[in-house]
Amino acid sequence: MSLLSRAAIVVAATLLVSCDAESSAEPEPVKYLFVVTGGSFEYEGDTLSFQAVGPETVWFTDRPYHDAGTMSTDELDAFWGVDGTFAAEPPNSVLVHDENQIAVVQLVDMDYEDDTMSFEVKGLHGEIPPSGGKVTLVIDNCCSDGDGPCTSSDAECPENVL
Secondary structure, rough: OOHHHHHHHHHHHHHHHHHHHHHOOOOOOEEEEEEEEEOOOEEEEOOEEEEEOOEEEEEOOOOOOOEEEEEEEHHHHOOOOOHHHHHOOOEEEEEOOOEEEEEEEEEEEEEEEEEEEEEEEEEEEEOOEEEEOOOOEEEEEEEEEOOOOOHHHHOOOOOOOO
């Protein structure tokens, strides 16, 4: 067998192995981000509270998936429960308040009751005034098996995802 024939066999075998490896690779987990809005907010100590929060929270997926929807704000609150996705690894979030002022915080814990949402926060960047008007919070992602926004069974996200 000539050297050229052997080289062609090695190249063909390499291509077959790499194609097989790509087809058997597991799909990326779906990553969900959340958007919460409030009519006003208060910040004291390490507690950030939103008033006039609606009963629905908007979610959307990170690339390469392109999906969006709403879920109950009560469901979002459960992510900080004992078995929740955010219990072990609190998410970061971007807080946009009064005239597009921005702060980045870690959401250590959350409580939602009636139309008030309260977070225990750890400031990461920017200033948060003691109170203000309309507020939007974009919450960092959590993983899912692809059957909808995160659940307590999705708490085992692959490393480097959160």
